[in-house]
Amino acid sequence: MKKGEESLGSLEHIVLLAVMRLGDNAYGITVLDEIEVVTGRDLSIGTVYAALGRLESKGYVKPSTGEPTAERGGRAKRYFHVTADGRSAVRRAQESIMKMNSGLKDLRVTR
């Protein structure tokens, strides 16, 4: 399978969606918070970094280094941005889920 066409694991899918939701403010701790707030999943920061690392190696996110701040002990942030391949991967994953969901009346979301 070519780079940029690899499938997404369920955690990678969620992390990629969190990075998309956060836009320019996506870095380790904000991704962790976003997932916790939206889904209620209690992940460790290491798990998030491991998933971001896999997404980076698949070419779905691109990191960039921010400025170091005193609050972080002079350490720089590592921002993540979704690539075009990343967006296509999310679209493919969503389509697969929609296709699998279609016709399953029990899974209709009720509000």
Add this chain to the structure above:
Amino acid sequence: MSDFALRIATWILSRFVSKNDREALIGDLAEEYARRVRSDSRSAAFVWYLRHSFTSIPALVRVKLTRARWPLTLGVALLAYLLVGVAQLIIRWALQSLSARSHPLLILIILVPIILLIAYLAERLRRKSAIMLGAILMIAIAAMTMWSSRNAAMQYQLAYLLVGPCVAFFGTALNWRNRGTP
């Protein structure tokens, strides 16, 4: 006390994080810790920091293992070690067919440039494999010296123990000189 515990936790965690992520991940923990100290309490922030430091380790170990390149380096080093063994057997057989006496010193002298060449080629194929070859030679010769039933002269055993690994390390140095230190 809590600052000391945080430093220890950070130090332990940093052993497991890849170089790429180390600064960012530890910075993220520090940032969130500072935020939680302000919004909750120091003790709640402390618990949060320790929990994330230690629960992160399994995922980070998995990443390190999947990214590790040492199995291939070890494979090249073991192949090189096998070639050294084969070369030694051929030299021994050739010398024995010429005369009935054993020639441990002569074998060693002939083997030196061969180990050097094999280490050089192994290092070209895979960085750090010659260092690994040197370590394997050292362990193998030490083990053979201790457990072998044959009583070769001590000076030859020592010579093998020193010369083999030294030559392998020299092969590494030669390669780095030609290609630049990694």
